[in-house]
Amino acid sequence: MRKGLFALAAVGLLATGGLAACGKKDSGSGSSGGSSSVGKVGVILPDTKSSARWATADAKYLKEAFDAAGVQADIQNAQGDKTQFQTIADGMIANKVKVLIIVNLDSGTGKAVLDKAKAAGIATIDYDRLTLGGGANYYVSFDNVKVGELQGQGLVDCLKAKNYTKPIVAELNGSPTDNNATLFAQGYDSVLNPLYADGTLTKGPNQSVPDWDNAQGGTIFEQMLTQNKQIKGVLAANDGLGNAVISVLKKYKLNGQVPVTGQDATTQGLQNILAGDQCMTVYKAIKQESDAASALAIAIAKGQKPTTATGTVTDPTSKASVPSVLLTPKAITKDTIKDVIADGFVTKDEVCTAAYAKACTDAGIS
Numbered sequence: 400m401r402k403g404l405f406a407l408a409a410v411g412l413l414a415t416g417g418l419a420a421c422g423k424k425d426s427g428s429g430s431s432g433g434s435s436s437v438g439k440v441g442v443i444l445p446d447t448k449s450s451a452r453w454a455t456a457d458a459k460y461l462k463e464a465f466d467a468a469g470v471q472a473d474i475q476n477a478q479g480d481k482t483q484f485q486t487i488a489d490g491m492i493a494n495k496v497k498v499l500i501i502v503n504l505d506s507g508t509g510k511a512v513l514d515k516a517k518a519a520g521i522a523t524i525d526y527d528r529l530t531l532g533g534g535a536n537y538y539v540s541f542d543n544v545k546v547g548e549l550q551g552q553g554l555v556d557c558l559k560a561k562n563y564t565k566p567i568v569a570e571l572n573g574s575p576t577d578n579n580a581t582l583f584a585q586g587y588d589s590v591l592n593p594l595y596a597d598g599t600l601t602k603g604p605n606q607s608v609p610d611w612d613n614a615q616g617g618t619i620f621e622q623m624l625t626q627n628k629q630i631k632g633v634l635a636a637n638d639g640l641g642n643a644v645i646s647v648l649k650k651y652k653l654n655g656q657v658p659v660t661g662q663d664a665t666t667q668g669l670q671n672i673l674a675g676d677q678c679m680t681v682y683k684a685i686k687q688e689s690d691a692a693s694a695l696a697i698a699i700a701k702g703q704k705p706t707t708a709t710g711t712v713t714d715p716t717s718k719a720s721v722p723s724v725l726l727t728p729k730a731i732t733k734d735t736i737k738d739v740i741a742d743g744f745v746t747k748d749e750v751c752t753a754a755y756a757k758a759c760t761d762a763g764i765s
């Protein structure tokens with residue numbers, strides 16, 4: 400029934416689009432008629448390793464939105480390679496996209512692409528990561544300081560539940576060249592620093608992981624742990640880094656005793672929570688984020704002025720005020736994994752495989 404309604408709506412859209420196009424052509428007879436054409440959109444995603452989201456969620460949702468709107472979109476992934484990122488951008492610019500959406504690999508290389516696009520008259524959208532000093536026309540993301548606050552509070556709650564006295568907390572931050580990692584850290588440090596200061600928690604090692612490289616994150620954490628066996632909690636900035644930490648903890652038979660945080664509500668992260676090895680994750684509804692970005696891009700591609708970027712973010716480098724959409728993240732613990740499934744971000748079948756079946760039932764996932 401629901402499918403039927405959607406199908407009808409889609410036909411309706413197509414029909415309207417067709418009529419509108421005809422109408423324009425008629426009224427424009429005598430001219431070239433080029434003004435009625437819908438522009439193309441280019442999207443460059445960063446990699447497929449720093450988080451599962453780029454491979455499994457963003458590309459899929461963006462494609463669905465552009466397809467539904469009848470807007471031609473070229474969605475590519477730079478696979479963590481900054482040269483490749485530039486090459487993809489050059490191709491899209493040469494191909495005359497009307498809008499370019501990027502998730503930068505760092506602000507410097509991101510800005511180079513945004514500058515070239517701007518020079519070619521292409522509208523630009525920073526997706527998820529703000530390109531510092533980049534001058535994109537729009538920015539779509541989550542409240543990333545809030546993401547960090549949820550992680551900090553989640554870790555504090557898990558440590559409290561363990562009844563540890565003055566537990567040592569290690570921090571494993573995201574990439575030093577990702578503005579989001581800076582914002583996440585600002586958020587969790589705003590929770591943790593006062594507790595280090597009043598002696599509730601003990602400040603342990605704190606390091607950033609270049610390019611969010613999960614394997615390197617594991618190596619860094621193993622060094623932290625061998626130098627400080629008393630680490631009792633780990634603020635890991637996303638699920639990939641959290642899983643790298645958990646793998647090391649397993650090796651030392653410490654998993655489950657040392658709460659670890661995460662972010663992205665990946666299948667692996669949710670399973671680590673079910674197993675009791677991960678304390679929490681942060682769910683960012685990627686569909687909302689990709690819908691917000693595609694809505695802006697679709698409006699521009701159709702020659703309309705977008706009206707949905709009602710917020711603003713100040714670029715700390717250029718001090719420019721960037722029209723933005725910032726969405727709200729949600730903390731997820733064992734009890735609320737079911738909410739992520741209900742939202743359709745992951746399926747029960749993906750999360751509740753045989754090894755997690757009992758834990759799923761216990762967590763109220765039906």
Ligand code: BGC
Pocket residue numbers: 449450452527528573577579580611637638662663
């Ligand atoms: C994103 C996170 C992601 C991380 C690594 C950040 O910029 O906001 O969702 O886990 O990059 O890809």
